[in-house]
Amino acid sequence: MKNTIILVILFAFSACQKLSYYEIIVENITEHDIVIEAFHEKEKQEEIILKAFESYTNSQYIDIEGGPDFSLFQAYLIDSVNIIFDSEKIIIQSCGEPELSACWDVQRNILAYGEGESYEYTEFGHKKYRYTYLITEEDYNNALPIEN
Numbered sequence: 001m002k003n004t005i006i007l008v009i010l011f012a013f014s015a016c017q018k019l020s021y022y023e024i025i026v027e028n029i030t031e032h033d034i035v036i037e038a039f040h041e042k043e044k045q046e047e048i049i050l051k052a053f054e055s056y057t058n059s060q061y062i063d064i065e066g067g068p069d070f071s072l073f074q075a076y077l078i079d080s081v082n083i084i085f086d087s088e089k090i091i092i093q094s095c096g097e098p099e100l101s102a103c104w105d106v107q108r109n110i111l112a113y114g115e116g117e118s119y120e121y122t123e124f125g126h127k128k129y130r131y132t133y134l135i136t137e138e139d140y141n142n143a144l145p146i147e148n
Helices: 002-016 138-141
Strands: 019-028 035-041 041-048 056-064 080-085 089-094 121-123 126-137
Touching: 019 041, 041 056, 089 138
Parallel strands: 019 126
Antiparallel strands: 019 056, 035 041, 035 080, 080 089, 121 126
């Protein structure tokens, strides 16, 4: 009887919980070292450094009542990024607006969180979601040389 009461209380508590767990992962699957610079209104806010074949994960618990307000970056309102390969080549990605507003119509953009072309989406448990962005050799090949 005591165990039944405990189970009922635990079930009621878990049913009321509104938090979801999100992981946002960037995997560098290239042979190149990468620096990802994040900007808001042209001011650098953050930098992520990935060696060849490394990954970076930002995980967050989010109140689902407010919607999926999650980010790859610790800083919010990022509106553009530079993906720099070996300090030699660069990809500049932008939404023109902060990442949380809209970036869905841009193909393969690290700021375009959610299901679609940019991120692989996986649900890996109850209220647990993973978004994975792959930086590939094709990205490196399409990057522009950095002009000094």
